[in-house]
Amino acid sequence: MKNRLLIAIFSMLIFWGNNNIxxxxxxxxxxxxxxxxxxxxxxxxxLIKQIKKPISLVKAVKDSSAYQGWKxxxxxxxxxxxxxxxxxxxxxxxxxxxxxxxTFSCTFDTLGNISDAPVRFKLTFAEMPAELGEPxxxxxxxxxxxxxxxxxxxxxxxxxxxxxPRRLAFRYVKIELLAASSYFDVCVSDINMEAxxxxxxxxxxxxxxxxxxxxxxxxxxxxxxxxxxxxxxEDGPKRDMRLWIGDLYLEALANAYSxxxxxxxxxxxxxxAGLAKPSGILSSNISEVPTPRAQNSVTxxxxxxxxxxxxxxxxxxxxxxxxxxxxxxxxxQLLLAQEYLNNEGLYDTAKQPQYWLVFDWKDNFDRxxxxxGLMTFAFNETYQLAKLLGxxxxxxxxxxxxxxxxxxxxxxxxxxxxGVFVSGQDKQISYLSQAWMALSxxxxxxxxxxxxxxxIQNPEACYPGSPYGYHYVIEALIKCGLGETARDMMxxxxxxxxxxxxxxxxxxxxxxxxxxxxYNSHLINSYCxxxxxxxxxxxxxxxxxxxx
Ligand code: RAM
Numbered sequence: 001m002k003n004r005l006l007i008a009i010f011s012m013l014i015f016w017g018n019n020n021i022x023x024x025x026x027x028x029x030x031x032x033x034x035x036x037x038x039x040x041x042x043x044x045x046x047l048i049k050q051i052k053k054p055i056s057l058v059k060a061v062k063d064s065s066a067y068q069g070w071k072x073x074x075x076x077x078x079x080x081x082x083x084x085x086x087x088x089x090x091x092x093x094x095x096x097x098x099x100x101x102x103t104f105s106c107t108f109d110t111l112g113n114i115s116d117a118p119v120r121f122k123l124t125f126a127e128m129p130a131e132l133g134e135p136x137x138x139x140x141x142x143x144x145x146x147x148x149x150x151x152x153x154x155x156x157x158x159x160x161x162x163x164x165p166r167r168l169a170f171r172y173v174k175i176e177l178l179a180a181s182s183y184f185d186v187c188v189s190d191i192n193m194e195a196x197x198x199x200x201x202x203x204x205x206x207x208x209x210x211x212x213x214x215x216x217x218x219x220x221x222x223x224x225x226x227x228x229x230x231x232x233x234e235d236g237p238k239r240d241m242r243l244w245i246g247d248l249y250l251e252a253l254a255n256a257y258s259x260x261x262x263x264x265x266x267x268x269x270x271x272x273a274g275l276a277k278p279s280g281i282l283s284s285n286i287s288e289v290p291t292p293r294a295q296n297s298v299t300x301x302x303x304x305x306x307x308x309x310x311x312x313x314x315x316x317x318x319x320x321x322x323x324x325x326x327x328x329x330x331x332x333q334l335l336l337a338q339e340y341l342n343n344e345g346l347y348d349t350a351k352q353p354q355y356w357l358v359f360d361w362k363d364n365f366d367r368x369x370x371x372x373g374l375m376t377f378a379f380n381e382t383y384q385l386a387k388l389l390g391x392x393x394x395x396x397x398x399x400x401x402x403x404x405x406x407x408x409x410x411x412x413x414x415x416x417x418x419g420v421f422v423s424g425q426d427k428q429i430s431y432l433s434q435a436w437m438a439l440s441x442x443x444x445x446x447x448x449x450x451x452x453x454x455x456i457q458n459p460e461a462c463y464p465g466s467p468y469g470y471h472y473v474i475e476a477l478i479k480c481g482l483g484e485t486a487r488d489m490m491x492x493x494x495x496x497x498x499x500x501x502x503x504x505x506x507x508x509x510x511x512x513x514x515x516x517x518x519y520n521s522h523l524i525n526s527y528c529x530x531x532x533x534x535x536x537x538x539x540x541x542x543x544x545x546x547x548x
Contacts, residue, residue, distance in 0.1 A: 001049050005398070027278040028332065039294070040270035043263045044231050045198035045349040049102070052193040054094035056099035056174065056413035057081045061133035067500035068522060070129035070515045072172065077325060079159060085111055087185045090177040090221070091133055099171045099503045100195040100526050101227050101237040103473040104161040106175070107190040108155050115158040117181035125149035125170035127238060127527035132174050134523060141521030147239045148523060152178065158186060161456030167196075169227065171215045171503055173333055183547030187350075195227045214539060214546055219496045221536040225254050225506040228530040229261065232268050232288055237378070242295070243268055246358055247307045247530040250471055254533045257540035262317040269322065273329045280332030283304055284356070298355035299369060300340070303333040305376035311385040324389055331394065337375050338401075345404035345458060346412055360432060361508050361518040363466030366424030369413045373421075373436025376405045380441070406442045420451045430462035431455050431473045438476035449480035456485070465516065467493070467507050467532030470504035473540060483545035486538070490546070494535050 024157040027033070057076035062069060072095065079093060086450070108119065126132045126149070133207040139145045149170060153162045173191075182185060202222055206215055228234045233251040252265045275294040275401075276282045284302045307330040314323040315393035341346040349368055357367045383398045395514045413433075415422045421433045438448035455548045456459045470493050477486035496511050507529035510516040517525050 002216050008522060018280075020295040027138075028280040029273070029278075029328075032325070032328070032536065033274050035544070036270045037274035039322075040274055040292070042266050043267035043270065045261060045264055045267070046198055047196040047198055047231065050095055050195050052102075052195045054078055054081075054173070054191055055097040056095050057091050058095045059293050060093060060129050066129070068128065068130040069184060070133040070248075071501070071547050072132070072312060073292070077226060078100075081228055082112065082189055083109075083187045085185050085187060086175075086177040086180070091174065092188075093172055093174045094191065095172050096193065097171070099127060099223060099227055100171040100193055101167065101194040101197065101230070101528075102167060102193055103163065104168050104173070105161055105194075106173075106182050106188060107159060107161040108186055109159040109189040111160075112183035112189050113349045115155075115181070115186075116183045116506060118179075119181075119186050120179040121155070122174075122175040122178050123153060123164070125151075125168045126172040126174065127170055129172075130503075131523055132172055141517070141524040142519040143524050144237070149238065150364070155190045158184075159189065159471070161190075162435040167237070167241075173196060197229055198231065198264060199226055199229050199255075199261050202258040202536075203493045204258060206424050207541065207543060210539075210547045213470075213491060213495050214499065214535075217490065217535045218382060218539045220498055220502055221254065221494070221504060221533045222258055224528055225251060225258060225533040225536060227504060227528045228533070229255070229259065229264060232286075233269065235285075236503070236529045238528065239340050239524065239526045240285070242285045242287050245272065245282065245306050245309070246284075246299070246468065248272075249312075250537075251307055251466070251530045252312060254536040256312070256316045256464060257537050260469050261321070262313070265309070265313050266317070266319065266322055269326055271304075272306065273326050276329060280404075281336050282329065282333060284358075285409050298495070299358050300337060300355045301357050301359055301374050302355070303355075304337055304374060306330065307333055307378055307382040307385065310386075311381045314385065314388055318387065320389070323385065324378065327379055327385075327389060327391060330385065330477045334379065334395065334398075336383055337378070339535075340402075341375075341405070344408045344411075345369050345401060346408040347375060354437065358468075360464050360466050360469035361463065362469065364428075365430060365432065365465070366428040369421045369433035370422035370436040372405065372413060373438075373440040373442065376402055376409070376440035376442060377436065379405070387435065404441070408516065409437065409440070409442045413437070418454065419447070420454045428462055429455050429458060432462075433463055435472040435476035439472065448476070450483055452477060452480060452482065453485070465510055465518075467529070468503060469535070471531070471534045474534075478538070478545065487545055490535055490538065496531075504528035506533075 059074040059075040063071045208221045233247040233248045234241050235244045235247040248268050275286050282303050284297045284299040286294045359370050379402050386392050386395050413421050421437045423433045434451040474486045515522040
């Protein structure tokens, strides 16, 4: 119910955003826009294509001890599958052994008699065993049913090769015979999956005596990132296949400690800038096809994270030209954010927001302390960026403003007695409020460490609902010198996914609820989701914590 309400509010904001756009007359990026889009196009990476084949036949089996109640078990050798009769067994599932993203084709042939009529099959492409076991309909999810990867194909004759027009992301394919003539039998004679990614191998490797579970978390994280690195950083190759700023931030961090494809980060920064709103504000996400275009939605936390990505990109690549080009975009995001601060430097919840705040997928999570912390953090990052570009004079008010914001946070959001930050009317204690305040350096690392520990030890505290939320908690723990706790949390959370069979990390994961979905259907969740890849960043960046 709450999720539906959130989706309704989100849709209203998109609608509101749409109306606003049509009212816009001037374009602040008129001079630069085409040039930025050209640079984005020039930085488009070539896709590396590889042909993949299934490795075995499996069955989906109901098992209450398995994640989401389903597991797969081996049901035969793959050589047995090719040329085996669909008349005798009208459903077969092939397993590719790992997650792939790309173009799928399948050749069907006759067994015995020649074909005298069309044949109809249903193909279901699954990232998870539950997608093989549970029917997709009736569908009650909040997002389009068409994201679910099932296709009905009709062969006019056999042999016949079917290529699914849309790109797919899966590990398993279920092939079901729906209709055929009784005169002849059919089989599959070949399967080809043209898997794509713009990267192949990580440039870094782990210390040989790294804990095996951490090695496994790193491997699954690398695979997640690789699958999401196509011609943009996608959020998920199954859904939404879009470039979202929040996902871009975490993917770029992980990329810097693995594949090191800086061109992709550059492309995404230019694309977002080239497709920003005429007012200068960034859209939260863009799609690449048929031609790059922005979705009419603004998320203030993501707008500000753009500045952080730009700063990180400059530090990683040394590409000053791009950072200088895109500096005006960073300034505009600052200006938008500042409109929401009151005289004391506190984010004003009474103002009607023109955007959405992401932060996490978690019901009842109060975002006030988090947006205050994120704004402070992003303002500071923008100031550091300005310093690297020699542009401090353009934002000379920032250091004073940042101090004012920290003061307001201490006055209105910090509960001295409990030693934690609280958020909203009910003074909610959440992991994320502490994390964002720690990242903003509002209190000393010692005080922030205490706030984080107090929240984590409180069973009533609101814990994150997604890997995206957990990322910031781990980052904050490391920043406050709590490396050991960060390691334990990664093992508990990402290690939990590995133990439950993850080939790639998931969009949403609640260790206490296998079927959690922000979209009212766990089947529509994405199970290879960019924002969950960041153990790669932590493990490789902090070997003393994670590789000992
Ligand atoms: C969903 C996706 C995406 C995220 C947005 C806010 O559509 O999970 O990764 O950035 O929400």
